[in-house]
Amino acid sequence: MARGNTTSDFILMGLFNHSGAHLFLFVMALTVAFTSLVGNALMILLIHRDHQLHTPMYFLLSQLSLMDMMLVCTIVPKMAADYVTGRKSISPTGCGVQILFFITLEGGECFLLATMSYDRYVAICHPLRYPILMSWRLCLRMTWGSWFLGAADGLVQAAATLSFPFCRAHKIDHFFCEAPALVRLACADTSVFEYAMYTCCVLMLLVPFSLILTSYSLILAAVLQMRSAEARRKAFATCSSHLAVVGLFYAAAIFIYMRPKSYGSANIDKVVAAFYTIFTPMLNPIIYSLRNNEVKGALRKCVSQCTALSHD
Template sequence: MMKTVIYFFISSLKIMKNGNTTSDFILLGLFNHTGTHLFLFAMVLTIAFASLVGNALMILLIHQDARLHTPMYFLLSQLSLMDMMLVSTIVPKMATNYLTGKMSISPAECGLQIFFLLTLGGGECFLLAAMSYDRYVAVCHPLRYPALMSWQLCLRMTVGSWVLGAVDGLMQAAATLSFPFCDAHEINHFFCEAPTLVGLACADTFVFEYVMYVCCVLMLLVPFSLILISYSLILAAVLQMHSREARKKPFATCSSHLSVVGLFYGAAIFTYMQPKSYRSAHHDKVVSVFYTIFTPVLNPLIYSLRNSEVKGALRKCMGQCSALSQG
């Protein structure tokens, strides 16, 4: 199946290159060349850089500290990796277009942006569901944790998240690029997003939009439902604990996870499940900035500031760096 989808994707790129849609797309971007927008652009670049540094630091701490070599933190390192790749997929092209004034993007680049965006977004959906299951087992079945959340299962869930996201990304990118596009190749966005690009198609896209909606239900609502079930069971178990100290750590950890889930799923559901008649280019761009740039920088902050083990690993790392610099 994967080979078929890849072949379809490559064929779609060839069609766009050789057909009557050879011209590049024009990304209208997010900012104008005014003083205020220049300040906002600099702020977005700063946030993107902070996201890359924060997530890279999270991966480094998890790799270096033996106390963090657990399934929970391995899943968290994968989340940080996905966030780093997501920012790297969107921000460099947006910044280059704004600074050079060249707003064009080739069909191949556009298809790759759609593929990586959906791969990483879909993968993150399933990864957050895996993280919620990990927390459910840790809180509700702590004595059986090594059996119910083994490293083998953890790796399977991680690989499954990447593969399912990649399949969705390949299918939607290939299908989107297979449409003929009208003479106006202007995309009122700062990157190629499937729903926005479909709006430029000079063909009946009803079937594709229906299939895309079904994919979004599967990729968003199914994992989201599993997350809600997991945390409902966790909440019931925590409320039955008599010790206030015993409740403190599960509440801190799970509230961090729920913050990430709420931020990510809220923006993704708004973007991909909103009816076409209610879509607004301005709102789409604002929400897209939120889940492609702002949410990735919040994830390491949420997990580090509210997690004593991560803060301990950071202090240990800083101590080692200080000792090396003095030596």
Template sequence: MDRGNTTAGFVLLGLFNHTRAHLFLFVLVLTVAFNSVVGNALLLLLIHQDRRLHTPMYFLLSQLSLMDMMLVSTVVPQMAAGYLMGKKFISAAGCGFQIFFFLTLGGGECFLLAAMSYDRYVAICHPLRYPVLMSWQLCLRLTVASWLLGAADGAMQAAATLSFQFCSRNEIDHFFCEAPVLLRLACGDTSAFEFFMYICCVLMLLIPFSLILMSYGLILAAVLRMRSTEARKKAFATCSSHLAVVGLFYGAATFSYMRPTSSRSANHDKVVSAFYTIVTPMLNPLIYSLRNSEVKGSLRKCVTRCAALTSKDALAGLDLAGGTKGKGIQ
């Protein structure tokens, strides 16, 4: 069998064909991606501008928004360029960087969600000791650890994947470089690495998920001991947004990476990856903005301030126009 050079690059076949139905779907996906970037950027801006949101909980949320923005930016531009301009070729280095950033951000989110669950556990079960148990120093350490663990997994898998020799037909039936899909083009035996990669994915998913389950088990026990109905409602409201995000993230990730190989198909992989990399990042800021009173209050405050500035600028423009007109009459 012919073997290709790994430095030659690859051809991404993409997500859509050039039909009317696929054009509509492409525009829809592009709209979702745009809303995802704007929504997460807005949430980042609100957390940065509003001093009431300068807490460990919202700092961790800002990191989640940053990861989601970067995830969309890693995948969508290449897909859009391939569909609109026919630039489907991607170099081996570009492919490696996509795998690295995709796994860095995905793995980082796993551990960041675990850190956020610990933050909720401390806030509900030990509210008086919150400044000590969830100090800013610990918050920063958890954040840096999330990024570093994700980056270690991304670098290891990207380097190992690109170390294989690939067959002469270097076409990837996907819209971005993803390690499991790329391995299908390898000419040699990849079973040992696929098993190792599967173990890595299981550990990256199950260890943080176990910590999340442990945190929410303790939270549930504490909530059930509460006598006040109002306190219970407040506790559930505090956790509901995070639980919804965890459900979306782990549901898509588990379906994407822990399915048996026999049940996989290229089209199913594309749809699941599109949901995981484009739709879920759009839903995260919506969940936190719709179910969180502090974020909604900050958003209303920001909108009111922008409206006031716009009105002031408009009045200044009218005054300037009126003054200029009066001088002309004189």
């Protein structure tokens, strides 16, 4: 078999066609992406400006917003440019960069959500020992660890994926370069790599998810033992936002990466991918702001300061 050409550009088939309905959906996707960028940027700004939010919990939340912003910027600009210009090609280098950033951010978010669940566990179950069990040093180490583990996985998968020869038509049935979609175009035996990639994805999802389940099981046991109804209400309100984000993120990720191949569908995969790369990043700041009195207070304070400056 002739060795494939690994230097030719790939063609992204995209998510939308040029029908009226799809044009409407494209505009909606851009609107959601813009709202996501504004919402997450505002969340980072509020946490940076308000000294009451300078705690490990809100620092982790700012990192989540940063990851979501970077994820949107990794996927949406290229998708929008392809749709508007009709040029759907992407170089192998560009494809590798998309895979690297996508897996870095998705993998990093898995571990960051686990870190956030540990933070909530310590705050509710061991409040008096919180400064020790969740010190700034530990918080920064776990945050950098989340970024490092995601980046290591992304670097390995991007390099390994692009090392294969591609002798079929270089058409990727997706709207961005995703390792599983790209591997299907390879003309070499990819079974070992696919098994390793599947195992890695399972570990990257299930290990943090197990830690999250353990943390919230202990939190639930502690909350049920509280005598004060107000304390229980406050604890549930604090944790419900994080659980909503975890549910949205892991439901989509598990559906994409852990279901049997026989149930795979390119169109369904693209829709679900659009959900967790475009729609979910918009929901995160909304969920945390609407259900968090401290964030709402910081927003009101920021608006008041801006209004006062505008009248000076």
